[in-house]
Each structure stands twice: as structure tokens, then as C-alpha cells.
Amino acid sequence: MGRGADAVHAERVLKVISGSDAASSALAASWRRSGRLHALDPASRTLPQRLAAAEITEAKDKLGPMLRVAQASLDRLFVAVGGVGCSVLLADRSGLVVDRRGAPCDDSTFDAWGLWTGAVWSEKVEGTNGIGTCLVEQRLLTIDRDQHFFTRNALLSCTTAPIYDEHGELAAALDVSSCRADLTEGFVRLIATAVADAARAIEAENFRHAFPAARIVLPPAGERAGVSLIAVDDGDLVVGATRAARLAFGISVEKLARPMPAADLIGRGQGENDRIEAAERAVLQRALARSGGNVSKAAKDLDMSRATLHRKMNQLGLRR
Known part of the structure; x- marks a missing residue:
């Protein structure tokens, strides 16, 4: 987005936060959480927070077997979407990206956007976004381009599904993100189907692993x-x-x-x-x-x- 478009987007978000815009959608609710609860500024240019290697390792350890059983599903999902310029991210329930898949030719782009292992995409620090908002609302969703809270994220399209552990508790989020400008609505729906299927596969395999004798x-x-x-x-x-x-x-x-x-x-x-x-x-x-x-x-x-x-x-x- 250019500077003019950035200003328009930030103004629109601020209107919703202040209540001068009567929007009452789930998106508007997320924007209001971002602005009122977390005191974020939609025009902020601060890059996504990244944690140190030790913190990433600790988060991976907490996910335990789920991270291991997820590998095959992450690979299959990347085969389906990686060739069209998408990255696959697995985040824990705090929004910390603990694993990812991406084409080497796209690595520098995704790294610059913060779509990388160690980046934190919780709604608390990144406002409305696929991973963070999915973890709050616990449902499959797509945050497309200027639906993001921050103007700096308004070129991203992110589709995310929640993943639950063997006890029925929220454990992680599976995301496919792209910064392509030519993603059609139909293709975004296909991505959503693939993400949902992969999340269900991870849940099922993790459940079977948790009860091996049953x-x-x-x-x-x-x-x-x-x-x-x-x-x-x-x-x-x-x-x-x-x-x-x-x-x-x-x-x-x-x-x-x-x-x-x-x-x-x-x-x-x-x-x-x-x-x-x-x-x-x-x-x-x-x-x-x-x-x-x-x-x-x-x-x-x-x-x-x-x-x-x-x-x-x-x-x-x-x-x-």
C-alpha cells in the first residue's frame, strides 16, 4: 500500500475503534479489541516481535508430540500451496510461529514480512491477523489484505484454522499466508479447505498417538x-x-x-x-x-x- 492508502486504512480502522463507524461484524470486533484492549496504533510501522532461539525451543517442547505428528501434514499442505507463492506456518496457542514451510526463492520476502519461525502473531501484539484472531475466536477464518489491523500488513492474505489437543484444549493454529496481489476469492476458498483438512488431520493423528493402546x-x-x-x-x-x-x-x-x-x-x-x-x-x-x-x-x-x-x-x- 502507498502512503495515501495507508492513511485511508488507518483512518477507517480508527473510526471503527472509536465507534463513529457503526460496523458490528466479527472483523470490527477484532479491530476494537486491537485498539481498545491492546492499545495498538494501526499506523505503527514496528515490525513483528521475534523471540530468541531458547524461547522457540521451549515453545516446541511444550507442543510435544503434536509438533512431530504435524510434520507430514505440513509437508502435504505445502505441496498443495507452496508452488503459488504461499507459506505454511504452525503457531502455538500464544501465536508464536514454531514451524514453517516456504519455497527458498520466497524466503527473503516472507522473512521481511515476519512470516518466519520465532515471530509472534498474537492479536495482542499484531492486532487483527489470521493467526492471532483465529486463536481468539477459535474458528477457521481468513484475514484478507486490508482486513488486517496494521496498515503494514494490508498486503497479506492469511487463512488460519485452530488445532485442538487430545484433551479438547486449544493447542495451535495452522496458517497459510501469501502476499500475492492476484489471489482470487475462489482460490482463497480452496486454501481455506486445504488448511481445514490439514488441521483436522493433525488433530486426528495427535489423538491416535495419545491413545496408542486404545x-x-x-x-x-x-x-x-x-x-x-x-x-x-x-x-x-x-x-x-x-x-x-x-x-x-x-x-x-x-x-x-x-x-x-x-x-x-x-x-x-x-x-x-x-x-x-x-x-x-x-x-x-x-x-x-x-x-x-x-x-x-x-x-x-x-x-x-x-x-x-x-x-x-x-x-x-x-x-x-
Whole structure:
């Protein structure tokens, strides 16, 4: 942006902050947080804050296994967007960038913008921006060009998704940023889809890593089923649930602290007989799967006669 455009943008932001502009959107709310709560000046030219190597290492250690399991998803996302001049950033819940992907030919550009490991992109220090505002509002969003609070960031387009840990707590943010002037609305939507998918993949892989000995169940949970996962132990008791599963099934920390049969949780809304039948069907299906469809072996594993197993299979409509 030129100096004239900078002044226009700063004036527009200040009007919203002061209340002389009646804007009531989520963007306006973020601008007001930036100006009123954090006392930031939209015209400030101060570059993004950067932390020392020791602080970056400490932040990486706090993310623990999630940072390791995220690597494959970061690589795949960069393959999808890196060729068109985008960088991929992973920030912790404080907004500190702990990992990134970028084409070497773009490194100097992204470094100058602060799209680099060690930079802090919290809303508190950078005002409205993809990473910081995503962490505050905890939702997938795009902050496009002059939607940014600072005029110096008004050439950036940033799409960010929140990432939750195995306890359902906000842990990180995944961002794709670009300073290209020719990004179309349609392409930004494609980036948003890719970012959301990658964030869900990181959550799912981190959840599986957190419960290595458990059976991971994917219950029906509408559009959020991709990260609606439940960890079940050998006794079919729920031992863990992702944030989406907690929201979908009303699983509180208190509920998880008590033994909870998976069938009772997933079968909510069914009658008792339906739940018992579903549990029986699941037991028989697992036995048949383990035996490769061999009814005699499955019956032996279940400590029942072959005739009894056949009868139950017929009752439940099961085939080999």
C-alpha cells in the first residue's frame, strides 16, 4: 500500500475503534479489541516481535508430540500451496510461529514480512491477523489484505484454522499466508479447505498417538466427523475424546473421569434393547473379522458352539 492508502486504512480502522463507524461484524470486533484492549496504533510501522532461539525451543517442547505428528501434514499442505507463492506456518496457542514451510526463492520476502519461525502473531501484539484472531475466536477464518489491523500488513492474505489437543484444549493454529496481489476469492476458498483438512488431520493423528493402546472409534457426528474421535479401552470404556466428539456428545471432563461404556455414549437416543443388540453385533463382527470369516474359529474364540454363533448371526442379520 502507498502512503495515501495507508492513511485511508488507518483512518477507517480508527473510526471503527472509536465507534463513529457503526460496523458490528466479527472483523470490527477484532479491530476494537486491537485498539481498545491492546492499545495498538494501526499506523505503527514496528515490525513483528521475534523471540530468541531458547524461547522457540521451549515453545516446541511444550507442543510435544503434536509438533512431530504435524510434520507430514505440513509437508502435504505445502505441496498443495507452496508452488503459488504461499507459506505454511504452525503457531502455538500464544501465536508464536514454531514451524514453517516456504519455497527458498520466497524466503527473503516472507522473512521481511515476519512470516518466519520465532515471530509472534498474537492479536495482542499484531492486532487483527489470521493467526492471532483465529486463536481468539477459535474458528477457521481468513484475514484478507486490508482486513488486517496494521496498515503494514494490508498486503497479506492469511487463512488460519485452530488445532485442538487430545484433551479438547486449544493447542495451535495452522496458517497459510501469501502476499500475492492476484489471489482470487475462489482460490482463497480452496486454501481455506486445504488448511481445514490439514488441521483436522493433525488433530486426528495427535489423538491416535495419545491413545496408542486404545481402539479409536469414529462415531456419527455430522460435518465434524473428521475429528470426532473417541478412544475406547479393552473393556469398551471411553478413555478419551476429541473436542468435536466432546461437543457432539456432551462429554465433559467429569464424565471422562468416570467409567463410561462406549455403547451408552454412541447409542444415545436408542432403546436399551437396541444398544444391547448393537453391542452384540459389534462383538460378533470383531470375532468374525479376526478369524477371517471362519465361523468355527470365531465360535471357539467366543467360547460358544458353532450352532449358537450361526443362530445369533441369523438373528442379527450378519454374514461371514
